Amino acid sequence: xxxxxxxxxxxxxxxxxxxxxxxxxxxxxxxxxxxxxxxxxxxxxxxxxxxxxxxxxxxxxxxxxxxxxxxxxxxxxxxxxxxxxxxxxxxxxxxxxxxxxxxxxxxxxxxxxxxxxxxxxxxxxxxxxxxxxxxxxxxxxxxxxxxxxxxxxxxxxxxxxxxxxxxxxxxxxxxxxxxxxxxxxxxxxxxxxxxxxxxxxxxxxxxxxxxxxxxxxxxxxxxxxxxxxxxxxxxxxxxxxxxxxxxxxxxxxxxxxxxxxxxxxxxxxxxxxxxxxxxxxxxxxxxxxxxxxxxxxxxxxxxxxxxxxxxxxxxxxxxxxxxxxxxxxxxxxxxxxxxxxxxxxxxxxxxxxxxxxxxxxxxxxxxxxxxxxxxxxxxxxxxxxxxxxxxxxxxxxxxxxxxxxxxxxxxxxxxxxxxxxxxxxxxxxxxxxxxxxxxxxxxxxxxxxxxxxxxxxxxxxxxxxxxxxxxxxxxxxxxxxxxxxxxxxxxxxxxxxxxxxxxxxxxxxxxxxxxxxxxxxxxxxxxxxxxxxxxxxxxxxxxxxxxxxxxxxxxxxxxxxxxxxxxx
Numbered sequence: 001x002x003x004x005x006x007x008x009x010x011x012x013x014x015x016x017x018x019x020x021x022x023x024x025x026x027x028x029x030x031x032x033x034x035x036x037x038x039x040x041x042x043x044x045x046x047x048x049x050x051x052x053x054x055x056x057x058x059x060x061x062x063x064x065x066x067x068x069x070x071x072x073x074x075x076x077x078x079x080x081x082x083x084x085x086x087x088x089x090x091x092x093x094x095x096x097x098x099x100x101x102x103x104x105x106x107x108x109x110x111x112x113x114x115x116x117x118x119x120x121x122x123x124x125x126x127x128x129x130x131x132x133x134x135x136x137x138x139x140x141x142x143x144x145x146x147x148x149x150x151x152x153x154x155x156x157x158x159x160x161x162x163x164x165x166x167x168x169x170x171x172x173x174x175x176x177x178x179x180x181x182x183x184x185x186x187x188x189x190x191x192x193x194x195x196x197x198x199x200x201x202x203x204x205x206x207x208x209x210x211x212x213x214x215x216x217x218x219x220x221x222x223x224x225x226x227x228x229x230x231x232x233x234x235x236x237x238x239x240x241x242x243x244x245x246x247x248x249x250x251x252x253x254x255x256x257x258x259x260x261x262x263x264x265x266x267x268x269x270x271x272x273x274x275x276x277x278x279x280x281x282x283x284x285x286x287x288x289x290x291x292x293x294x295x296x297x298x299x300x301x302x303x304x305x306x307x308x309x310x311x312x313x314x315x316x317x318x319x320x321x322x323x324x325x326x327x328x329x330x331x332x333x334x335x336x337x338x339x340x341x342x343x344x345x346x347x348x349x350x351x352x353x354x355x356x357x358x359x360x361x362x363x364x365x366x367x368x369x370x371x372x373x374x375x376x377x378x379x380x381x382x383x384x385x386x387x388x389x390x391x392x393x394x395x396x397x398x399x400x401x402x403x404x405x406x407x408x409x410x411x412x413x414x415x416x417x418x419x420x421x422x423x424x425x426x427x428x429x430x431x432x433x434x435x436x437x438x439x440x441x442x443x444x445x446x447x448x449x450x451x452x453x454x455x456x457x458x459x460x461x462x463x464x465x466x467x468x469x470x471x472x473x474x475x476x477x478x479x480x481x482x483x484x485x486x487x488x489x490x491x492x493x494x495x496x497x498x499x500x501x502x503x504x505x506x507x508x509x510x511x512x513x514x515x516x517x518x519x520x521x522x523x524x525x526x527x528x529x530x531x532x533x534x535x536x537x538x539x540x541x542x543x544x545x546x547x548x549x550x551x552x553x554x555x556x557x558x559x560x561x562x563x564x565x566x567x568x
Contacts, residue, residue, distance in 0.1 A: 052076075083374065085349055085366040087335050093343040097164070103251060103337075105195040105217035109164040110171065110188050112137060116156035117423050123175075124426075127195070128531050131188040137175065139528050140430035144183055145174040167192040178430040200536045201227035206554045209237035210546070212536070213258070216250025216307035221257035228261060228290055239295040239553040241546060242311075245325060249306025252283075252334060252353070259314050260285040262296060262321070267356070269314050272334055274351030279334070295559055296321040297549040300401060301409065305329035309361055310353065313401045317357035319391045322558035323403045324549040330363025330400030357387040359397035391564030404561055405552060407545045413513045416520060418467025419459070425517075428458050429524035442526045442534030443541075447518055455521060460506045467509075472502040 056076075060067055074092060081088045091099050101107045111130025112123050121143040126133050145151055146162040154162075163171060172187045197220030200212040209231035213224060224242075231237045249255075252270070259269045263285055271282040298312045298321045309328050315321035334351040354360050364376040371377065379398035386394050396402065419425050432451070439445050447455075459465055479495065482488050488495050510517060519542065526534045540546060552558035 081346075085333065085364075085376070087331070087333055087347065088349050089347045091345045091347065096343060096345055099337060099345055099347065103218060105197060105215055105220075107164055107193050108167045108169075108190050109160075109193050110135075110137075110190060111193050112163070114143065114159050114163070117426065121151050121154075121156070121159050125527075126531060127193065128533070130193055131191055133531075135186055135188050137186070138177070138433075140178045140426070140433065141175045142177075143173055143175050147172055165190050179434040196223065198223040198227045199532060201231060203231060203235050203237060204241075204540055204546070205550050207236065207238040208550050208553065209235075209240040210243065210540070211240065212243040213308075214247055216247070216254040216258075218251060218254070220250070221254045221261070224258055225261060225290060232291065232294075237294075239297075239550075240291065241297045241299060241549050241553070242321075243299045243546070244304045244308040244312060245299050245301040245545070246303045247305075247308040248303060248329075249308050249331065252307060252310070255307035255310040256283050256285070258311050260287055261290045262292065262294070262315065263289055263318055264292060265289070267318065269356060270310050271354045272351040273354065274334075276350070279351040295553045297553055297558060298323050299545055299549060300325045300328045300403060301545075302326055302329060304401070305331040306333075309401050310355065313355040313359070313361055313395075316395065316401065316404065317355050317359075317387075317389050319389050319393065319562040319564065322405060322549075322552055322561055323401060324405045324552065325403050325407055325545050326409060327402055327406075328361070328400035330361055330398075332360040332362030357389060357395060359385070359387040359395060361397060361400050363398060363400055389564060391562065393562075393564040405548070405558075407548050410516065410544065413516060414467050414469045415509045415513050416517050418465065419517065420520070422462070422465050422467075424459050424462055424465055425521055425524050427462075428455050428521065429528055431458065432525050433528045439525065439529050442530045442538045445522060445526055445538060447522050447525070452514070452518060456507055456510050459510060465506060467504060469502065475499065475502050 056069075056073065059072070060069055074090075077090045081090050097107065110132040111127035112132035113125040114121055115124045116122070117124070123132070123137055123139055123141045123143070126137060126139055143151055143159065146159065149162070151159060165171060167190055169190050170187055171190060172185065174183050174185050176183050195215070195217075197213060197215050197217055198211060199214050200210070202210055204210045209228070211224060211227050211231070213220065228240070231240070256269045265285050265288055267285045269283050269285060272279050274280065296315070298315055300308065300312050300323060304312065305328065309331065312323050312328065316323045332352050333349045334353050335347050336350045338346045338348060340346055352360050352362060363378055365379055366376045369377060384396050384398045386396055388394055475498070479488070479499070482495060522538070523535055526538050530537070
């Protein structure tokens with residue numbers, strides 16, 4: 001025992017030393033284990049890059065025809081990002097200006113939109129107060145050349161690029177006007193074109209403020225704030241409708257600032273979750289609201305996406321606004337731009353966002369299973385979760401923002417669709433302008449009976465007015481089956497009679513759908529004389545979604561709806 005006693009402290013010390021070594025080595029082992037997948041990932045990346053480089057080199061050397069290396073690589077890059085999601089996009093140096101326009105709403109140009117119609121480069125929209133408008137270019141004018149380049153063989157996508165350029169530079173155009181074959185030469189000085197994020201703000205029925213927000217570009221929240229202040233202080237309003245229909249989104253920070261106009265400081269608006277820690281964020285309101293108690297309705301439709309859905313979804317989650325219209329697009333993804341080599345850029349999806357209730361409204365699962373053609377599938381109904389607003393109203397994720405009050409959009413017939421696609425409405429509006437120097441104020445305009453008769457005659461004279469109903473398409477299939485089974489041999493007259501019913505008849509079909517066609521025609525004519533501001537003025541009384549939202553606010557029904565089941 002005496003011999004053993006001195007040895008005990010030694011053995012205890014050895015054990016302690018071993019433990020210390022184990023505790024020292026454990027973090028190193030854990031770090032190595034954590035780094036192992038990273039090393040494998042980097043090795044795989046390096047391997048695939050080496051394969052791609054080798055393939056690119058061999059194709060360039062040995063392929064039978066001469067290749068354009070830049071075009072070949074760009075095709076490969078486009079295919080790579082296309083396999084991910086539609087919002088991850090590569091921008092070569094020639095298209096970087098497009099990316100800047102998306103974030104700022106600014107570009108250097110003349111302020112006109114060009115579209116290829118009937119084989120000609122035609123002006124389809126003009127922004128008021130910018131070079132095209134000030135120089136006398138109008139909707140319907142046909143561009144013949146730009147800076148001496150004949151546009152006869154120039155692609156549709158190239159012409160807008162030819163008109164764009166540095167602010168202060170000049171561009172010469174040759175065009176011809178409807179009803180004249182005489183070419184006109186014009187020199188325009190380009191300006192910085194800034195599309196307003198708020199193209200319209202006014203007071204409508206029942207002292208209701210009405211603000212249209214068309215994009216979430218840099219400074220859009222300031223424009224909304226200015227519009228709101230104007231309506232509150234200069235005009236006086238009792239309630240507000242914020243229109244986000246057709247707004248495809250934009251900058252995340254702008255959506256947070258716009259929500260802040262209506263909710264108190266310190267309220268979480270949206271959170272983001274991504275693969276990297278830098279995108280595990282929560283965004284809260286930082287300022288005092290401008291209109292914390294103003295009754296509010298937000299209008300959405302199937303084209304309201306991204307930042308629009310953050311605003312609509314969060315105001316809905318907080319029971320701050322009643323959402324009216326149709327189900328939104330369902331884009332719950334966040335993008336960031338990254339600078340690449342040689343002036344190129346990558347817009348890449350980095351995170352998903354979650355509104356105040358914790359839901360993500362992303363509709364398609366780009367990381368899950370795909371169809372054979374590569375299309376992403378919608379989130380399965382079984383995976384849809386229910387969340388609750390501040391007052392306990394149920395809302396769901398995975399399906400966009402569902403409106404609190406659904407209002408159907410007006411039906412568009414196959415005949416009206418055909419008239420749009422064939423340019424019949426556009427061409428008749430050009431003729432109307434050619435024959436009429438002016439019209440009454442936009443809000444008062446209605447196509448007279450003689451004008452409708454003239455339109456019907458005009459459409460009948462058009463050579464290429466094509467449209468086909470779904471009934472006619474199905475009937476064609478039925479005829480093939482009936483012929484195969486010999487029904488037509490026995491009942492030929494009956495089949496022929498019904499075929500005549502479904503055959504297009506311009507006069508009959510136009511009059512059958514006259515109300516919607518006449519509305520579309522009036523819009524085209526007003527656009528020529530008063531541009532988009534006039535169209536909005538004229539459309540307000542006819543806008544069923546807007547009028548319904550005003551009724552909800554004025555009656556108090558919208559506010560009662562927001563109280564939820566816990567506070568009847």
